[in-house]
Amino acid sequence: MxxxxxxxxxxxxxxxxxxxxxxxxxxxxxxxxxxxxxxxxxxxxxxxxxxxxxxxxxxxxxxxxxxxxxxxxxxGISLKNIADVFEVRAALEALAAGLAAERITDEELEGLERIIVRKKKSIEEGDVAGFVQCDMEFHDAFYKASRNERLVQILGNLQDEIHRFRSVSLAYPGRMQDALEEHRKIVEAVAERDVARAQKLAWEHIENAENSLLEAVRGKAAAAGEEGEGLGK
Structure with missing residues (x-):
């Protein structure tokens, strides 16, 4: 440093x-x-x-x-910590998605679509760091579109812990491409003002991110010959 x-x-x-x-x-x-x-x-x-x-x-x-x-x-990043964070995150992201489907502006939709294009480019260039940055921007823009300041604040407080997980999760084979497609579908649902579908897709997106992270954490632990639950002690 x-x-x-x-x-x-x-x-x-x-x-x-x-x-x-x-x-x-x-x-x-x-x-x-x-x-x-x-x-x-x-x-x-x-x-x-x-x-x-x-x-x-x-x-x-x-x-x-x-x-x-x-x-x-x-x-360390323990399996219990992961489960706790993602359990809360799934509920809050689904809420944000539903509210965004009701309240998002055309300009904000265009902004999300531009981020999707940048994410696709990051995958093509093998730029994990760039993809992670785009991922953070996507979720921040998504939260803002909910027009609920308290929800934005709560999700913002979770972002620091989420960011610790994000790079590990997205490094899992195939996860970046899957995340891109999941985000694309969420944006489509929001654009169609389909509240229920947007909520469902957002919840599933977080569940998939958690599953990828858990697999990555277990893989690192196995590679290190550990029996412990997570990264670090």
Whole structure:
């Protein structure tokens, strides 16, 4: 990681917290990786105090686990955690899809269709990172079209955890193409103002994403010769 840039609008401890949190979300700090205060302080160009404060806050948010007599580690992606997150996500995404089918504008529909085109191009170029970015933009635009600010806020809060899963899920063989087709069908249902179909397709899309993620996680665990439930401990 690069040294943090001081932000005159934020205390140093918050800048450090945001930096470490983003590193975990984006996979720079991987599940199961030990967080060494001195090493992180040197990398970020700060003292150990804001590092220690950030780690404590990350523990409260579930991104870090403290192991007695061993220290702090990036929280693993457990099967239980996956099930909990996707159970909530499926219900909320179905709700968002139904509301979007009722409230979306023609301009927003065109925006979703443009993202679909970009996703197809990412697949053709083998650009996983580009596909992941498009995937995030698609869901953000989709949430906004629901016209429910509280729903957008709740789904936004889930996005950080979802993003930890997204790259693993989409790396599963064939998942990017399947996700593209699923998104295409959802957009068609929304464009036709078919609320029930949009909800059903959105729910199925999240279930398929969860199943791909679970297969990917189990595959990584098997490859590592682990019997544990998930990535990292």
């Amino acid at each position: 690069l040294p943090v840039k001081l932000d005159s609008y934020k205390p140093l401890r918050e800048v450090v917290f945001d930096t470490l949190r983003e590193a975990i979300i984006n996979g720079v700090l991987r599940p199961g990786e030990r967080l060494m205060e001195l090493q992180l302080a040197e990398e970020l160009g700060v003292s150990r105090t804001p590092i220690r404060e950030a780690i404590r806050k990350l523990e409260l948010e579930g991104f870090v686990v403290m192991v007695p007599r061993k220290g702090a580690y990036v929280a």
